[in-house]
Amino acid sequence: MLEKEEINSPALEDLKKHYRSIITLLGEDAEREGLLKTPERVAKAMLTLTKGYHMDPHEVLRSAKFQEEYSQMVIVKDIDFFSLCEHHMLPFYGKAHVAYIPNGYITGLSKIARVVDIFSHRLQVQERMTLQIKECIQETLNPLGVMVVVEAKHMCMQMRGVEKQNSVTTTSDFTGAFNQAKTREEFMNLIRQR
Numbered sequence: 001m002l003e004k005e006e007i008n009s010p011a012l013e014d015l016k017k018h019y020r021s022i023i024t025l026l027g028e029d030a031e032r033e034g035l036l037k038t039p040e041r042v043a044k045a046m047l048t049l050t051k052g053y054h055m056d057p058h059e060v061l062r063s064a065k066f067q068e069e070y071s072q073m074v075i076v077k078d079i080d081f082f083s084l085c086e087h088h089m090l091p092f093y094g095k096a097h098v099a100y101i102p103n104g105y106i107t108g109l110s111k112i113a114r115v116v117d118i119f120s121h122r123l124q125v126q127e128r129m130t131l132q133i134k135e136c137i138q139e140t141l142n143p144l145g146v147m148v149v150v151e152a153k154h155m156c157m158q159m160r161g162v163e164k165q166n167s168v169t170t171t172s173d174f175t176g177a178f179n180q181a182k183t184r185e186e187f188m189n190l191i192r193q194r
């Protein structure tokens with residue numbers, strides 16, 4: 001499915017060459033029929049999975065920023081994401097939950113999910129991705145507070161047999177009104193409701 005996407009990166013040809021070398025270095029025959037088109041497929045897949053480098057999440061929020069007097073907590077929970085850990089370039093994936101308390105401005109709910117999508121389509125560590133989502137919303141909407149919780153499974157741990165195979169890593173970060181334990185609790189209770 002990935003290779004059907006139109007990818008016009010100037011890096012494509014070089015990536016194909018390098019992935020062909022990698023296949024050879026791993027001990028395979030890069031000329032084997034099943035592998036002939038693999039360097040191209042992998043190159044295109046990697047370009048797709050890192051397309052977030054060419055997108056501006058601040059602009060996504062700015063383009064859908066509306067004046068609004070609503071000042072209760074806005075929550076977008078269970079945002080599915082897939083990312084690549086920058087240490088092993090293996091997937092980590094899970095759910096992001098975002099809450100903010102507007103201070104005169106709101107944004108489209110789908111835009112919050114877009115922000116998660118853009119930051120996750122880069123080489124990441126879960127901690128930094130959590131912080132970047134938080135900062136992007138804080139800087140763009142200037143809310144009274146924002147909180148981000150990310151729950152993820154890391155293939156680099158699961159596939160390599162490091163630690164518990166099914167462990168979920170949770171990270172969180174917040175600003176402003178979420179410094180109050182009571183406000184954080186309200187958010188945590190709401191995202192735990194299934």
Ligand SMILES: [Zn+2]
Nearest residue numbers: 085087088156
């Ligand atoms: Zn890793």
